[in-house]
Amino acid sequence: MSDDKNQFGWNFDNTYARLSDVFFERVNPTPARSPVMVMFNEELARSLGLDAAELAKQGQNYFAGNTLFKGSEPIAMAYAGHQFGRINMLGDGRANLLGEHVTPKGERFDIQLKGAGRTRYSRRGDGLAALGPMLREYIISEAMFALGIPTTRSLAVVTTGEQVIRETALPGAVLTRVASSHLRVGTFEFAAGFEQGKNLRELADYTLRRHYPDLVSHPEPYVALLKAVIERQASLIVKWMQVGFVHGVMNTDNMTISGETIDYGPCAFMDRFSLSTVFSSIDVQGRYSYGQQPSIGQWNLARFAETLLPLFSANQEEAIAKAEEALDTYAEHLQRHWATGMRGKLGMVSAGEDDMPLFNRLLELMERNQADYTNTFRALSNGVMLDEALFKDADFLEWHKAWQARKPDLKLMRSRNPAVIPRNHMVEKALSAAVERGDYSVVQRLLEVVQNPFVEPGDGDEFKKAADDEGYQTFCGT
Incomplete structure (x- = not known):
């Protein structure tokens, strides 16, 4: 049983709060x-070494921020960011x-309350969060984890008993987010730009110790840091794209130094395959469309490299040359x-010319025929031909013959191609039930399915059907 002494198993050691106070506000x-x-994620709680049973019973006041866990030191972090290209x-x-x-x-994890009230960084915002977007982050982040994609995770959602005013009055909520850290490209942009680089080295050294300790003794640790972040981000973006995920708001403040997916506001999974897929209501130019994600990743990493230039060399030309050399590795990693990922999705056990x-x-034919991304790869994994336009296309049949000649491993494919994703209409159905009727059973059932994405759902094709409406839009929760 937990008591006030052991506080449910929490063991706080708050290294970020020991940095120079320019990096945060104590609040x-x-x-x-x-x-x-x-909502309470018992599996995640147990993996963190917490007393899940007692937290489930007594945690609401803690997860709402009404009572602080022993050893916690609440802060709001400072960072900058290029939002749609503007700092x-x-x-x-x-x-x-x-x-x-x-x-x-x-293992060390940040524990963050999202929607916990105003800070000095709120600008004109109210510091609050609505229930729908917090449940959305819970669902999508846990689905991403189950898909094997580095991500922040969700420990709990607590309703506040208060209304949040957006376009209408909505029930308020607080999400408890778990992350390797919340260090972002934008954190470095803040240190390099808004703080004129005064504490840049302190931040970089901290980042190395926390996330890349094997690089601390490197002859050029800051260049090595850049290269390591480049490699992780290239890997992450590929993983997104190979499950049809569109992040939707790839601003530099939403690119983590740890290589985890963060911020599930306007994100969504693609049904019909198209490189130009956009869901975010505010991305009218398609800057963050599905097919643009690799190039935006490179753009964000270039901004990260710029912040580190003073640490590379006192000679600006030499520093720029080191940054450019590192950035040139991005395309190779990508x-x-x-x-590697596509070989797995198509069951190829060895490389071929x-x-x-x-x-x-295959992707060209899928786009031409408006094929469902997830269902197409899963059908190939199951060795079946769907009654859809793609599978009747003569060019596809020619492709299929060439692919079959490679003797694909279908068992490998079924471990790489999910049977289910959080389909947008299913997510909306679950959120509506919870927000409008207080019925969380629909969310729970959706979670059961997406937390086992490589298993065929037992109750038919409800979770596998694409939405009829192709005009689906997502919205930022602020």
């Missing part, structure tokens, strides 16, 4: 009127980092991860 969460815990001073305007929990295995043309031709 407590705003208490909620009448918190009720509506802004940002920071945690509605989030509160309680601290860093160290698990019994020695292509390598893409080829025709791999890339084979991959590209």
